[in-house]
Amino acid sequence: MRSQNPIHFAIACWSNVRSGEAVPAGSQEHRVSARSEFPKDDRLYPPCPLPLPFLGNLLHLAHRDLPVHLHISPRKYGDIYRLSFWDKGDLITLGGKDLSLGDYTPAWKVQRRLTHISTKPCTQRPETVLCREARLLCQDCQQVKGAPVDLSKSFSLRTCKIIAELTFGITFQEIHQCIIDIIKFWSPRGYCSGFIPFLRRFPNRSLTLLLEAAKQRDSFIKSQLDTHKINTPSCETDEDILDGMIRFLRENTVKDNEQSEFSEDHLHMSVIDLFIGGTETTASLLTWTVAYLLHYTEAQEKIHQEIIGAVGSDRYPTYPERNCMPYLNAMISEMLRLRPVVPLALPHCTVRDTSIAGYTIHKGTVVIPNIYAAHHNEAVWANPTQFCPERFLSPSDSSRTSRALLPFGVGARLCIGETLARMEAFVFLSHLLRDFRLASPSPDLLPDLSGEFGINLKCRPFLVCISPRGNILKVQDAQKEI
Numbered sequence: 001m002r003s004q005n006p007i008h009f010a011i012a013c014w015s016n017v018r019s020g021e022a023v024p025a026g027s028q029e030h031r032v033s034a035r036s037e038f039p040k041d042d043r044l045y046p047p048c049p050l051p052l053p054f055l056g057n058l059l060h061l062a063h064r065d066l067p068v069h070l071h072i073s074p075r076k077y078g079d080i081y082r083l084s085f086w087d088k089g090d091l092i093t094l095g096g097k098d099l100s101l102g103d104y105t106p107a108w109k110v111q112r113r114l115t116h117i118s119t120k121p122c123t124q125r126p127e128t129v130l131c132r133e134a135r136l137l138c139q140d141c142q143q144v145k146g147a148p149v150d151l152s153k154s155f156s157l158r159t160c161k162i163i164a165e166l167t168f169g170i171t172f173q174e175i176h177q178c179i180i181d182i183i184k185f186w187s188p189r190g191y192c193s194g195f196i197p198f199l200r201r202f203p204n205r206s207l208t209l210l211l212e213a214a215k216q217r218d219s220f221i222k223s224q225l226d227t228h229k230i231n232t233p234s235c236e237t238d239e240d241i242l243d244g245m246i247r248f249l250r251e252n253t254v255k256d257n258e259q260s261e262f263s264e265d266h267l268h269m270s271v272i273d274l275f276i277g278g279t280e281t282t283a284s285l286l287t288w289t290v291a292y293l294l295h296y297t298e299a300q301e302k303i304h305q306e307i308i309g310a311v312g313s314d315r316y317p318t319y320p321e322r323n324c325m326p327y328l329n330a331m332i333s334e335m336l337r338l339r340p341v342v343p344l345a346l347p348h349c350t351v352r353d354t355s356i357a358g359y360t361i362h363k364g365t366v367v368i369p370n371i372y373a374a375h376h377n378e379a380v381w382a383n384p385t386q387f388c389p390e391r392f393l394s395p396s397d398s399s400r401t402s403r404a405l406l407p408f409g410v411g412a413r414l415c416i417g418e419t420l421a422r423m424e425a426f427v428f429l430s431h432l433l434r435d436f437r438l439a440s441p442s443p444d445l446l447p448d449l450s451g452e453f454g455i456n457l458k459c460r461p462f463l464v465c466i467s468p469r470g471n472i473l474k475v476q477d478a479q480k481e482i
Contacts, residue, residue, distance in 0.1 A: 046082045046359045049073075057083035066453045067343035067372035074373065080357050082365075102269075103349050104412070107262040115270045115416055118244035127319055129165055130423060133158045134431040135316070138473075141436055141466045148441045148463035151290055155283040159424060163278035166420075167271060168224050169240040221271050225264070242271060277417045280456060282424050284341040287459045289429060291447035292335065292387050294440045294464060299389065303328050303433045304469070313471045317430045319423050325430070330392035332425050336407040338387060341456045343372035345409050371406055372457070380404045435472040439465045 051057050060083055063069040073081065102108045137158055228242045239247065245267050293300050310324040311317045322329060348367045355361055376384040381404070382391070392401055408415035415421070440446050447462035
């Protein structure tokens with residue numbers, strides 16, 4: 001049974017993490033050290049806001065703009081501080097067996113290796129799928145004939161279709177709605193009950209809908225797993241990601257200590273992580289980019305001219321040609337900095353007593369790096385709240401900015417879908433900005449750039465008018481290139 005003792009969360013506002021070193025925002029460099037025990041007179045704990053009875057510091061998660069709140073908090077408590085809750089909240093992870101949130105155990109290491117090996121072949125050859133979906137998106141944009149539309153829905157559908165085809169080799173409608181619901185209801189109100197068990201006894205519509213979506217999700221994944229076990233491809237080149245996972249389990253002998261913990265539930269949750277990470281996060285990045293381009297229309301023209309200059313006017317650019325379009329790449333990097341779609345990095349649970357920046361961190365403490373704060377640290381980024389792709393084009397700053405940009409995390413928890421996400425961002429945006437001009441329906445209807453925080457940082461809904469450029473490629477010509 002899970003202990004009912006409070007769980008401590010250390011919020012680290014890091015600007016850089018490399019090779020076991022942590023550099024808190026606005027502070028000088030510190031090392032992360034590990035010790036089996038601390039002398040009593042050598043303990044220095046991170047500061048903690050005054051906890052409330054029963055609730056602890058849970059109200060800190062109730063702020064409407066949580067990443068900004070946690071960015072401002074270090075001014076009062078310091079770059080590293082702690083919050084206290086009652087539980088880690090694993091209501092929809094099959095008991096903590098997911099890849100992104102699971103503890104660092106032998107079973108987790110097998111799960112990570114399985115997912116990495118199974119996804120690598122598919123992420124090396126997805127461009128055909130990406131280009132097809134990007135060109136179908138362009139076809140959809142042509143058909144609306146300049147009428148105001150919500151592109152976020154199209155981005156969500158297209159990215160989900162891509163990950164569904166790579167993972168299952170099938171259509172996507174059923175799992176797509178489950179993912180949307182999980183993202184929607186996994187909000188501060190929804191997961192408060194995960195942190196405080198006794199709150200689960202009270203009516204909570206968000207939690208009820210979240211659990212129902214998770215139930216539908218699990219049913220769908222299980223049916224796909226059962227189908228793939230029966231219908232095994234005769235050739236590895238015909239495998240999708242799930243086929244590769246199943247083959248990995250069949251072909252590899254797992255060590256006894258790993259086998260005792262590893263189960264099919266881990267494989268199940270790995271697939272779910274791929275879908276959540278490969279659908280709404282990428283769709284949010286694309287939506288944020290369009291929102292900013294409506295505010296900064298000159299960036300659209302720079303990118304369009306760069307694309308035409310790099311590949312000509314008779315075709316779309318390909319991902320291997322991305323280095324010929326530095327401004328487009330710089331804009332994508334700037335959007336990953338300004339609006340990291342996962343502003344609070346995945347929680348890390350310490351496996352032994354350790355220290356960060358001189359603070360004692362006990363075994364079992366959950367450490368949450370604040371990516372949003374790191375990306376808005378004035379000590380690292382000049383004018384951090386401003387949209388400025390040029391900051392990634394300066395030769396003198398390129399090394400520093402690349403080290404300080406951490407949208408996909410670092411280390412063992414580095415997002416396994418980073419390569420696919422970057423490919424999707426480049427392919428979709430290069431197609432869209434090559435063929436169309438994006439404009440707000442009215443100067444008074446420009447997108448709100450403040451965002452909404454749930455499991456990710458989403459842009460508030462807005463409409464965009466899409467006008468074809470004079471050199472737009474015909475759909476039938478585009479299809480011939482695939």
